[in-house]
Amino acid sequence: MKQEFTLSIYSENHVGLLNQVTTVFTRRHINIESLNTSESAIKGIHKYTVVVFATREQVDKLALQIEKKVDVIKVFVFTADEIIHQEIALYKVPTEALLNGNEIERLVRKHGARILEVTTKYTVIEKTGHQYETQELFEKLDHYGVSQFVRSGRVAVTKLDQELLNEHIKKLEDQKTLLD
Amino acid sequence: MSLETLQITFKEDKEMGTDNIQKKRMTGSEAVMQSLIHEGVKMIFGYPGGAIMPIYDALYDYHSQLHHILTRHEQGALHAAQGYARATGDVGVCFVTSGPGATNAITGIADAQIDSTPLVVISGQVASPLLGTDAFQETDVVGISQPITKWNYQVKNVEEIPEAIARAFYIARSGRPGPVLIDITKDAQFAELDFEYKKVEKIRSYIPVTKTDEEKVAEAAQLINLAKKPLVLVGQGVILAEAEKDLMSLLEKTGMPAAWTLLGMSAMPTDHPLNVGMLGMHGNYGPNIKTNDADLIIALGMRFDDRVTGNVQKYATNAKVIHFEIDPAEINKIIYADVPVLGDIKESLPMLVEKVAANKHEAWVEEFRACDRIEDEKIIKNELYPTKEGLTMGEVVRRVTEQFNDEAILVTDVGQHQMMASRYFKFKHSRSVVTSGGLGTMGFGLPAALGAQLGQPDRAVCVFVGDGGFQMTIQELGTIWQTKAPVKIILLNNNFLGMVRQWQEMFFDKRYASTELINPDFQMITRGYGIACEKVEKREDLDGAIKRMAETDGPFLLEVVVEKEGNVLPMVPAGAAVNEIRLE
Ligand SMILES: Cc1ncc(C[n+]2csc(CCOP(=O)(O)OP(=O)(O)O)c2C)c(N)n1
Numbered sequence: 209m210k211q212e213f214t215l216s217i218y219s220e221n222h223v224g225l226l227n228q229v230t231t232v233f234t235r236r237h238i239n240i241e242s243l244n245t246s247e248s249a250i251k252g253i254h255k256y257t258v259v260v261f262a263t264r265e266q267v268d269k270l271a272l273q274i275e276k277k278v279d280v281i282k283v284f285v286f287t288a289d290e291i292i293h294q295e296i297a298l299y300k301v302p303t304e305a306l307l308n309g310n311e312i313e314r315l316v317r318k319h320g321a322r323i324l325e326v327t328t329k330y331t332v333i334e335k336t337g338h339q340y341e342t343q344e345l346f347e348k349l350d351h352y353g354v355s356q357f358v359r360s361g362r363v364a365v366t367k368l369d370q371e372l373l374n375e376h377i378k379k380l381e382d383q384k385t386l387l388d
Numbered sequence: 389m390s391l392e393t394l395q396i397t398f399k400e401d402k403e404m405g406t407d408n409i410q411k412k413r414m415t416g417s418e419a420v421m422q423s424l425i426h427e428g429v430k431m432i433f434g435y436p437g438g439a440i441m442p443i444y445d446a447l448y449d450y451h452s453q454l455h456h457i458l459t460r461h462e463q464g465a466l467h468a469a470q471g472y473a474r475a476t477g478d479v480g481v482c483f484v485t486s487g488p489g490a491t492n493a494i495t496g497i498a499d500a501q502i503d504s505t506p507l508v509v510i511s512g513q514v515a516s517p518l519l520g521t522d523a524f525q526e527t528d529v530v531g532i533s534q535p536i537t538k539w540n541y542q543v544k545n546v547e548e549i550p551e552a553i554a555r556a557f558y559i560a561r562s563g564r565p566g567p568v569l570i571d572i573t574k575d576a577q578f579a580e581l582d583f584e585y586k587k588v589e590k591i592r593s594y595i596p597v598t599k600t601d602e603e604k605v606a607e608a609a610q611l612i613n614l615a616k617k618p619l620v621l622v623g624q625g626v627i628l629a630e631a632e633k634d635l636m637s638l639l640e641k642t643g644m645p646a647a648w649t650l651l652g653m654s655a656m657p658t659d660h661p662l663n664v665g666m667l668g669m670h671g672n673y674g675p676n677i678k679t680n681d682a683d684l685i686i687a688l689g690m691r692f693d694d695r696v697t698g699n700v701q702k703y704a705t706n707a708k709v710i711h712f713e714i715d716p717a718e719i720n721k722i723i724y725a726d727v728p729v730l731g732d733i734k735e736s737l738p739m740l741v742e743k744v745a746a747n748k749h750e751a752w753v754e755e756f757r758a759c760d761r762i763e764d765e766k767i768i769k770n771e772l773y774p775t776k777e778g779l780t781m782g783e784v785v786r787r788v789t790e791q792f793n794d795e796a797i798l799v800t801d802v803g804q805h806q807m808m809a810s811r812y813f814k815f816k817h818s819r820s821v822v823t824s825g826g827l828g829t830m831g832f833g834l835p836a837a838l839g840a841q842l843g844q845p846d847r848a849v850c851v852f853v854g855d856g857g858f859q860m861t862i863q864e865l866g867t868i869w870q871t872k873a874p875v876k877i878i879l880l881n882n883n884f885l886g887m888v889r890q891w892q893e894m895f896f897d898k899r900y901a902s903t904e905l906i907n908p909d910f911q912m913i914t915r916g917y918g919i920a921c922e923k924v925e926k927r928e929d930l931d932g933a934i935k936r937m938a939e940t941d942g943p944f945l946l947e948v949v950v951e952k953e954g955n956v957l958p959m960v961p962a963g964a965a966v967n968e969i970r971l972e
Binding site for chain 2 (some may be wrong): 219220224228231273275278279280281293377
């Protein structure tokens with residue numbers, strides 16, 4: 209059964225690594241639903257957050273193939289209930305629409321969004337949330353003509369008490385002393 | 389990767405206390421030579437061009453330490469380096485220029501990746517200010533080779549050269565081996581640095597080998613002790629780990645029969661009583677059919693390629709599976725492993741031997757021998773001792789191996805002759821097979837044989853090629869001539885792209901679309917290259933010609949005209965189960 213998985217991929221911060229990671233998905237025809245790259249809490253280690261729809265078997269194999277890349281440190285696979293995750297969306301609407309009544313402002317408040325910038329021509333609204341939430345707001349705002357809409361990739365942290373990456377790095381070091 | 393981050397990671401990964409080498413001022417090109425020498429390189433296969441000329445210029449002063457073999461095509465250089473690596477166990481090294489030089493290297497890199505062959509390929513690149521401008525002979529070789537290398541890296545700053553090469557060798561030869569490409573811009577080759585070399589012995593993000601879990605080995609031993617019908621599958625991992633003796637101990641202690649994959653060939657002697665032959669599409673009848681009778685499969689350093697498994701759903705249907713493997717991504721990739729044993733088989737096999745009970749499986753082994761008798765009757769007899777007039781590939785192979793006392797290194801190209809050679813050549817020593825398994829690269833054989841011969845000058849090297857594949861890298865006759873490498877080339881000429889013709893016959897109603905070849909006079913061509921040769925068309929001439937070939941000191945080409953429409957059998961048709969193997 210296909211379901212949504214979030215992969216946290218930790219790697220060295222090298223040029224070209226994104227390509228190395230994404231070709232592993234492409235080769236196996238697994239579509240990337242969302243992708244975010246950023247620094248991690250550890251200096252020099254980069255984090256990719258990737259959302260896919262796949263079977264558990266597919267995603268486990270995928271993770272191993274990604275880990276096989278020399279510059280990739282570790283891949284963790286999570287289901288939605290194991291993480292806290294958010295996406296951010298921006299909406300550009302004509303300012304004119306705001307002036308014709310207070311419906312847009314009501315939507316912004318009700319959806320926990322905020323207004324980032326207002327000019328005479330356009331207004332930019334920002335909302336952070338899960339995909340269905342940012343989507344819902346888009347559909348409502350679109351009645352007033354959304355001229356641009358963009359949603360970021362998912363960012364996620366785990367709900368666990370222990371820190372998997374730190375433990376992994378520690379394990380690597382322990383293993384090295386074992387081998388030395 | 390920026391220089392800064394590279395240096396940070398290098399610094400972190402570097403071992404403390406390595407030998408104190410005095411820093412010496414030199415060019416990047418000379419640093420390449422020095423680095424290679426530090427890694428123990430003795431031979432390089434390559435082809436020069438504009439973007440790698442500074443490196444070749446430095447090589448000029450190092451020719452007594454670094455022997456360069458000028459092939460006639462970059463593909464030839466790559467396959468020769470592969471042959472060298474496979475025959476010696478060392479890393480094969482190549483130099484190619486940018487653009488077309490680099491793209492010509494791609495087939496060999498892909499071949500090395502899928503067959504786990506350690507290579508370091510150094511490609512010249514246009515000067516760094518020209519990168520991304522579509523400069524003359526600029527290709528994004530790092531991008532192109534990314535999915536088919538174990539690691540690759542572009543050096544734009546001369547300071548990075550020693551570190552990048554040290555990493556390349558460490559990655560290429562550690563863990564599951566593979567090809568690494570280092571692309572060096574021309575300005576970095578010209579620039580100067582204070583040279584200092586430190587071998588890389590670890591990389592933070594890379595775990596080449598996981599430590600073997602003793603509990604898993606114990607579980608494996610328990611399954612083996614309980615099994616009534618265990619079958620050992622021997623892959624190239626056993627050879628790469630140099631664990632042949634441990635394999636022998638395992639087999640002799642437990643009495644389990646063992647079959648090899650195409651790349652596992654020669655890991656044990658052909659005539660060992662527990663060797664039940666070759667797996668796969670054109671493997672032996674017994675190991676294929678008995679895979680589905682076995683109650684336990686013990687896979688050693690093999691990856692369940694589809695040419696081995698046939699229909700995966702109907703593979704090893706009655707067996708539990710134990711998988712000894714160095715690469716975590718291979719576990720459960722194709723076949724679910726009830727007991728996966730990750731790690732270096734050189735470490736895990738002795739642990740297993742210790743834990744298994746002494747046993748015998750005489751009746752079970754006899755089942756394989758019964759299959760052998762069927763295969764013998766239906767196929768082997770006719771192939772080795774044909775009553776028909778036309779020469780068969782099998783009989784030629786068998787005469788050749790006998791002439792060399794079953795001690796030669798077998799190199800093959802790809803096609804029917806490859807399968808026939810694998811079926812009928814015999815081995816006494818390990819590391820005696822160089823063939824393109826995973827990629828099935830026509831044109832591999834001739835250059836690979838050259839490399840194998842240069843790596844193992846004291847062993848006889850016999851390469852079997854078809855008339856199709858021979859013409860894909862025929863130019864390497866020039867390199868063979870120039871190096872005087874005493875390769876014995878056996879050209880099995882059926883005037884067809886035989887393997888494709890066989891499939892057309894069996895699965896496409898004999899519609900021979902574009903598979904018949906009108907060939908040149910191979911004798912004349914070979915003589916043109918100054919290489920001794922003979923052509924055999926009749927059975928009575930075969931033995932004498934093979935003998936003369938063996939007695940020739942230098943290279944020799946023996947062309948044997950074989951029957952035009954011979955087929956390789958048995959065969960597991962694509963998509964069929966291993967026990968649906970066809971004898972006719
Ligand atoms: C580079 C490449 N192109 C195409 C193929 C497909 N192919 C596999 S076997 C074969 C025929 C080989 O013919 P030949 O070299 O004459 O050997 P034979 O099968 O007759 O022994 C072909 C075309 C291949 N394996 N490699």
